[in-house]
Amino acid sequence: MAPADSQPPGDAPLAGLPPAGWYGDPYDQRFLRWWSGVDWTQYVYPLHALQPAQPVKRPRPPRKWIGRFGGWIVVGSSAFIWLWLFGFSFLFRALAPNAADDGPAVLSPYLLVTGAATIAVAILYTMAYRLRPEDGLTASRLVLIAGVGGLASTLVAAPLNTLIDLLGGGTTSHPSGIALVLAGVVEELAKISAVVLLALKLPVKDARIGLFVGGAVGLGFSVIENLSYLQEAFARGQETDAGFGLFVTTMIGRGLTGPFLHPVFSALLGAAVFGAARSGRFRLTFGVVLAYLGVAAAHGAFDGAIWLGQVLPWPPAARGGLLLLFDLLFVVASGVTWLLIARRIRSASGQSEARNASSAP
Numbered sequence: 001m002a003p004a005d006s007q008p009p010g011d012a013p014l015a016g017l018p019p020a021g022w023y024g025d026p027y028d029q030r031f032l033r034w035w036s037g038v039d040w041t042q043y044v045y046p047l048h049a050l051q052p053a054q055p056v057k058r059p060r061p062p063r064k065w066i067g068r069f070g071g072w073i074v075v076g077s078s079a080f081i082w083l084w085l086f087g088f089s090f091l092f093r094a095l096a097p098n099a100a101d102d103g104p105a106v107l108s109p110y111l112l113v114t115g116a117a118t119i120a121v122a123i124l125y126t127m128a129y130r131l132r133p134e135d136g137l138t139a140s141r142l143v144l145i146a147g148v149g150g151l152a153s154t155l156v157a158a159p160l161n162t163l164i165d166l167l168g169g170g171t172t173s174h175p176s177g178i179a180l181v182l183a184g185v186v187e188e189l190a191k192i193s194a195v196v197l198l199a200l201k202l203p204v205k206d207a208r209i210g211l212f213v214g215g216a217v218g219l220g221f222s223v224i225e226n227l228s229y230l231q232e233a234f235a236r237g238q239e240t241d242a243g244f245g246l247f248v249t250t251m252i253g254r255g256l257t258g259p260f261l262h263p264v265f266s267a268l269l270g271a272a273v274f275g276a277a278r279s280g281r282f283r284l285t286f287g288v289v290l291a292y293l294g295v296a297a298a299h300g301a302f303d304g305a306i307w308l309g310q311v312l313p314w315p316p317a318a319r320g321g322l323l324l325l326f327d328l329l330f331v332v333a334s335g336v337t338w339l340l341i342a343r344r345i346r347s348a349s350g351q352s353e354a355r356n357a358s359s360a361p
Helices: 070-095 109-129 139-167 177-198 207-239 244-260 262-275 286-311 316-359
Strands: 021-024 031-035 040-046
Touching: 070 109, 109 139, 109 207, 109 244, 139 177, 139 207, 177 207, 177 262, 177 286, 207 244, 207 262, 207 316, 244 262, 244 316, 262 286, 262 316, 286 316
Parallel strands: none
Antiparallel strands: 021 031, 031 040
């Protein structure tokens, strides 16, 4: 470094002082000043002259996968698959009208998988797209959590639900009321257990990450559950006059309500669990218990409405209209609740980042 103050002049550099040359001006940082070897001189040179200006280009954000609208591309691709399959089906029927009359009704795996997973995959893509480097959660890990968490939680919850249904006197076509009401208690406990186990090694544990991880497990759970509902709807449609229409209406109903059920329940509970974590460790607090009871009650209320629609002594049209109205109100309330909590978490995260920036040296 150049000396900070002047030294007595002389003909030769003093021992321990730097040799003569241009150094940063100790009096004005915009310039270089000539050091004679023993003293600062009056000769200066503008520093910016050594750094030619370069045109500043606005950095372009890196492109992620198929873009910010990738979720809509997933939905559009699924719709194309349906049009492709039905288009060829109509063509083959026109060529050979009676070719399939002697065969059993078979459900295409493309229709089953796209019908059960399209919305979930679209939402999961959007979630992964919004991940940030500082989250410590990669897109591949989020997808793995969704798959493993959904499979594990359904493997635990399904037998328990069946056992409760049998003890309550229910059947496949008419589940018992107690099984439907307690479904929220069982399934939300199974899902949040999977969330905690799969997130133990995550470096960041806050409410925002809880929304992502909880929502991912909820999406995985809903895909497995939708597969079961659609298979049952197809089988029942073949036994009755409903035909393939029952499968389609079930798929539409699950597709419209699915994003506002398991994903929202698990995301909100995950946010509470992660928000209560301290020093990278999960804690069982009063707020966590309260959040679990809240989502379990909301889940049970939604499933219990199905049982109520079966036992009310009203005409089928009135019961169907009541259930449709309840579903609509429930979906709106669920979506608004998620939006308010997500905004609150985002606001708290922004305030925390601002405090950290202001306290940085």
